[in-house]
Amino acid sequence: MTPSQARETTSTTAADVPGECRDWLRRVADRLIPASPTMPAAGDAGLGDGHLDVVLRARPDLIRDLVRAWASTGELAPDESLDELRQSDPPAYHAVLLIVAGGYYTSPTVRALLGYAGQQPRTLQIAGDIDMDLLMRVVERGPRYRQA
């Protein structure tokens, strides 16, 4: 399917997103989050291996904007696509940013490299980390409220 053919279709689930759209998104993603000496590019880590589907299953509302972004700018070079979207279709532009960043930072590979394990439970230390000497100095400075 070409971008111009996609203008005639409607995608409502992650499985409906055409392969060509996925390929375009990976190229765009690599411009937004390129590889660094220590981190992979977004096209490799966040949007490959079916991870795009993880993102779109969590946020199916983004599919329509994604497909529209590809349909309207997929024939341009990645930098030109992004410039055009930013100027002509901000909702689609921001959807692409969110999909790319969302895919990247939900990737287990990327999370491991960042040392981020997700919002995990921890053992609670009740008031164990409060310096009572500091707290007493607040008290010693006296009341802060106005009598009323």
Place this chain on the structure above:
Amino acid sequence: MEQADVLIIGAGASGGVAAGALAQAGFDVICLEQGNWPDRADYPAQRGTYELEARKQWSGSPSVRQNPVDYPINDADSDVAPLMYAGVGGSMILYAGDWPRLLPSDFRVRSLDGVADDWPLRYADLQPFYERTDVAFGVSGAGGDPAYPEGAEPPLPPLPIGTMGARMAHAHDKLGWHWWPAAQAVLSAPYQGRRPCVQFGACMQGCPEGAKASTDLTHWPAAVAKGVRLLTGARVARILMSRGGLATGAEFVRPDGSWHVVRADVVILAANAVGTPRILLNSASPRHPDGLANSSGLVGRRLMVHPFANVTGYFEDDVESWRGHVGAKITCFEFYETDTDRGFVRGAKWSLAPTGGPLNAALPTRAGDAVWGAAHHEHVRRHLGHTISWGIFGEDLPDEANRVTVDAALTDSSGIPAPKITYAVSENSRRLLDFHIARATESLHTAGAYDVATEALMRSSGWHLLGTARMGTDPRTSVVDPYGRSHDIPNLYVMDGSVFVTSGGVNPTSTITALALRSTEHLIASRRDQRIPA
């Protein structure tokens, strides 16, 4: 047709408190709640897509969330977007759990500072109710805070303040400024059958442990066990009136589109400061052309929302900034009281908060478009785990031009007219925030921040909706009396944040629940004098 002694509209913070007290006193109570029971198993904290879902399904904005139970709000003419949640527990499901009280001066701003109005009660009148709601909700904190008058300590010890709290405590010690472990409606230890906080850092998308207090956990189970009938998926369109000028119940619609009426001797509105005026105004009729309880013309007016700023410090070392409870590690009341040399009146409370996970680091709204391309990884490295934010809640003085009205065209999915919000940030608020941002920047630099970023007057910060049916003793200048009873309709009560006379500069849920308990107990105590429909 359902019938009850008391009808409560809304099962959130104040509705839950009112239902609990009324059930305890033996009243026959029915509550209509537009949303559903929350399912903690559905909360997203432990899913890998947590941060993605937080921006849609678990957003605080009904306009973003677009759940079937949400009603739309026209906020095109508002500087601040309203945030709320529909369901049993109400907006407590998504609040941060920050639980400060108003200060004594907040009740006397006309007398002390010559602005706005005094409340018809003082801090000392509300203090016993604050202390009882602290126990009911399970508040963690440290007694003896010199920002407040003496009183009972919170029932539970404070939550950990973490690396970031300890760092800022040392900075404020150096500056000689106030700081204190924040009072939080989050359990630091097992309490009344609930489990303590495990520091998920996801409070604002629902607490999966049930450690954060909300009335679906703290009040409704006991109220229902005592016989309160809680109807979920019941969206109220209007309050019904007798020819004699008393409320007789309400008309509501179910998700299947069927319309129903419930009758009651007393009606309590607990639908928040947008939902309550919406219902009162939507109840207009030829006998009440301006809506109900509106002889003062103040229903919907004086909306206050707490203009908000975030001041974020960047640190070289790891300050664990995606971890821990979200509401506040520590608070600062150093600049809360008026100092006219600053060029404005009143002040603000600061709350020290974590800054979230990697997606939040990659997409902070303050970063603009400069975060993409080769600089992206450095941008995220600087932010993730290395940032601390002071959240600044500035007092919002009442202005009758800031208001909730009924939109002329917009409706919810049931065809009920939706609310429209008109709100402009005042010059006093702008000066207030500018001053506090400068002081918070100083605080963060003292703590060792090598850089500071500011997000002032955040649009999506309208959690604290207050003032649209203010209390007072004069029917010409207030909607309800000091116990929430309508001056115009003696069996109609308002018990949510609508009744606030002024906003103070603190998170309001503690005060909303204390006021609801006080008003409900007054209703119970004066039951023999209560006028009811024939």
